[in-house]
Amino acid sequence: MFDRIDPRSPTPLYAQISTRLRVAIAAGELCPGDALPSVRQLAAQLRINPATVVQAYRDLEGEGLVATRHGAGTFVLDVTAQRRDVERTNEARRLVRELLAEAGRLGISAPDLRAAIDQELNGGED
Amino acid sequence: MSLAIETRDLRYRPGNGFQISNLSMHVPRGALYGFLGPNGAGKTTTIRLLLGLLPAQAGRITVLGQTMPAEHVAVMSRTGYVPERPHVYPTLTVDEALRLHAAYHDRWDGAWAAELLRQFGLVGDRKVGALSKGETGKLMMLLALAQQPELLVLDEPTDGLDPVVRRDVLEALLEYVSTHQATVLISSHLVHELERICDWIAVMDRGAMIAELPMQEFKAGIKRLSVYNAPDQLTDVPFTVLRRTSFNGSGEQWLVRGWTDDMRDFFPAAGSTLREVIDLDLEDGFVELLRSFREVK
Numbered sequence: 001m002f003d004r005i006d007p008r009s010p011t012p013l014y015a016q017i018s019t020r021l022r023v024a025i026a027a028g029e030l031c032p033g034d035a036l037p038s039v040r041q042l043a044a045q046l047r048i049n050p051a052t053v054v055q056a057y058r059d060l061e062g063e064g065l066v067a068t069r070h071g072a073g074t075f076v077l078d079v080t081a082q083r084r085d086v087e088r089t090n091e092a093r094r095l096v097r098e099l100l101a102e103a104g105r106l107g108i109s110a111p112d113l114r115a116a117i118d119q120e121l122n123g124g125e126d
Numbered sequence: 127m128s129l130a131i132e133t134r135d136l137r138y139r140p141g142n143g144f145q146i147s148n149l150s151m152h153v154p155r156g157a158l159y160g161f162l163g164p165n166g167a168g169k170t171t172t173i174r175l176l177l178g179l180l181p182a183q184a185g186r187i188t189v190l191g192q193t194m195p196a197e198h199v200a201v202m203s204r205t206g207y208v209p210e211r212p213h214v215y216p217t218l219t220v221d222e223a224l225r226l227h228a229a230y231h232d233r234w235d236g237a238w239a240a241e242l243l244r245q246f247g248l249v250g251d252r253k254v255g256a257l258s259k260g261e262t263g264k265l266m267m268l269l270a271l272a273q274q275p276e277l278l279v280l281d282e283p284t285d286g287l288d289p290v291v292r293r294d295v296l297e298a299l300l301e302y303v304s305t306h307q308a309t310v311l312i313s314s315h316l317v318h319e320l321e322r323i324c325d326w327i328a329v330m331d332r333g334a335m336i337a338e339l340p341m342q343e344f345k346a347g348i349k350r351l352s353v354y355n356a357p358d359q360l361t362d363v364p365f366t367v368l369r370r371t372s373f374n375g376s377g378e379q380w381l382v383r384g385w386t387d388d389m390r391d392f393f394p395a396a397g398s399t400l401r402e403v404i405d406l407d408l409e410d411g412f413v414e415l416l417r418s419f420r421e422v423k
């Protein structure tokens with residue numbers, strides 16, 4: 001699940017982790033009641049600072065997506081379908097912002113970009 | 127902010143050449159503090175000064191709230207140290223080395239030492255001198271962790287080890303940190319490794335501390351800017367320009383420090399255009415910082 005975590009990115013690691021989990025919850029990849037990996041497990045697995053994992057979980061807790069039960073771990077809460085839609089939309093917009101930034105760097109105009117997206121959606125044929 | 131290590135105006139000059147002068151260092155409690163610098167920068171010397179293994183000629187050192195080197199014995203009983211070169215007797219077996227080490231540390235966790243021994247695949251009756259480099263690296267980390275220190279001082283603990291061993295060693299370290307709230311000072315040339323685990327970063331060169339700040343601030347604040355039509359003379363610049371290089375006519379690349387996104391307004395006001403803000407990773411940032419520091423000197 002955390003294959004694409006990139007410590008070299010300017011986006012802080014805790015934000016990358018919380019984003020990844022938010023998407024997993026929105027997509028139903030993580031279901032209500034599922035346990036997140038323990039701080040100790042995830043820190044060792046990703047070889048990152050435990051404080052980074054704690055911060056990511058705390059952010060999700062603040063957003064009402066997960067709850068930490070003392071001594072037991074952190075669990076996914078029952079999230080409404082509407083809430084999942086909101087998270088999905090946010091993620092879609094985040095992806096588009098990335099795409100726009102990259103296109104801007106390369107000097108690709110908005111109409112060209114839109115045309116390319118339509119083309120890909122229609123099966124990538126010329 | 128409570129500090130695990132603090133030095134003030136530290137001075138050390140062993141001969142006529144290399145010296146450490148006015149070194150101030152602040153390692154917050156609970157931090158994973160990455161200590162970077164090129165070979166010969168003075169990192170190992172600084173570490174040895176901190177731990178009372180070398181006498182400072184001037185300045186103050188406080189470690190875990192106690193004065194060094196006066197309270198050296200008390201401090202070292204709370205500190206796990208992995209030196210640059212292993213300091214275990216080569217004629218002892220691994221088990222004997224563990225028992226010897228355990229005898230000096232009240233808080234030695236024998237059960238965990240046995241568990242780590244198994245995890246690391248170390249054999250108890252092998253002679254320390256016969257261990258491979260990787261096995262020695264694992265043994266050193268094991269000794270430092272099993273004494274359950276409040277502070278870990280690691281001088282290149284994984285440099286020169288293969289990726290599998292490095293992973294084992296780091297996992298054990300991070301597991302310890304997540305369960306014990308220890309402070310870690312780690313020096314290394316493996317910048318990408320530090321970038322993963324550290325939340326503070328310090329850069330040393332030629333005996334001087336040239337940067338010390340939270341990792342995120344370091345990475346967010348140092349940028350390469352692509353600027354057009356920049357004036358020759360800069361006034362009221364809200365950030366620090368470390369270096370300017372020109373390319374194709376009116377274009378320039380600026381290397382800046384202390385950048386925040388709201389500083390974009392500076393460019394139209396100065397009659398120039400900011401074309402792009404390029405992020406640097408820790409390694410780029412470190413190399414650029416070092417280069418500009420040396421140019422000034």
